[in-house]
Amino acid sequence: MSGMDTRTATIAVLVENEAGVLARVIGLFSGRGYNIDSLTVAPVDDEGRLSRITVVTSGTEMVIEQIKAQLDRLVPVHKVADLTVEGPHLVRELALIKVVGTGDHRVEALRLADAFRARVVDATTESFVFEMTGNADKIDAFCALMRPLGLAEICRTGAVAIARGTRQMAL
Structure with a gap:
């Protein structure tokens, strides 16, 4: 794939379930002009401490790598996984x-x-x-x-x- 080819990425993000986290994730996209094709979020543990955000976006490989790196740097983020490239999903x-x-x-x-x-x-x-x-x-x-x-x-x-x-x- 050349550097200008775009792909769709399905990214799962495990975050602390606290006020403002979703707004920060969305802000990361909108502030850089990245589009969100789909977004879902819900608590995933018994205590309600953790939420899982699933974001579908598209861009060049470089843009998607930037998105993942920036998501990973957000403080309440525990893990970022690009399910599209990590294997069957x-x-x-x-x-x-x-x-x-x-x-x-x-x-x-x-x-x-x-x-x-x-x-x-x-x-x-x-x-x-x-x-x-x-x-x-x-x-x-x-x-x-x-x-x-x-x-x-x-x-x-x-x-x-x-x-x-x-x-x-x-x-």
């Missing part, structure tokens, strides 16, 4: 997708939902709300197929990611 999103329609459109929406393993979590005579988990491409594809059938609203969590096998971020 799983990435999932959760989406709630509302489709409004009647007649044949309802039947087709249900058929496609079944094919995509989307679950109906709410239904009225004129609408469905589907719950779906998967990678971003799967969710994008499902939403594209729902557009002509009455796609009304989408709510997505953003990516969460974890290494496969025994590799782990220590708690």
Whole structure:
């Protein structure tokens, strides 16, 4: 890969769960003009001391290395892992997708939902709300197929990611 090629990176950051940490992480990106494609954060230990932030971003190899180094220097950060290059990993999103329609459109929406393993979590005579988990491409594809059938609203969590096998971020 040449120096100007860009790539997408899924970066997991283990941090102290304290006020202002997320703002500092976001500030690191915005202050340098780096884009965040997806961001999720939640506590990950029993005591609520640690949170895991998953950031999906893109840039040249040099930019991504800078991002990782700068994240690693933030005081409440325990560990930074670029799951994209460290080995096999799983990435999932959760989406709630509302489709409004009647007649044949309802039947087709249900058929496609079944094919995509989307679950109906709410239904009225004129609408469905589907719950779906998967990678971003799967969710994008499902939403594209729902557009002509009455796609009304989408709510997505953003990516969460974890290494496969025994590799782990220590708690």
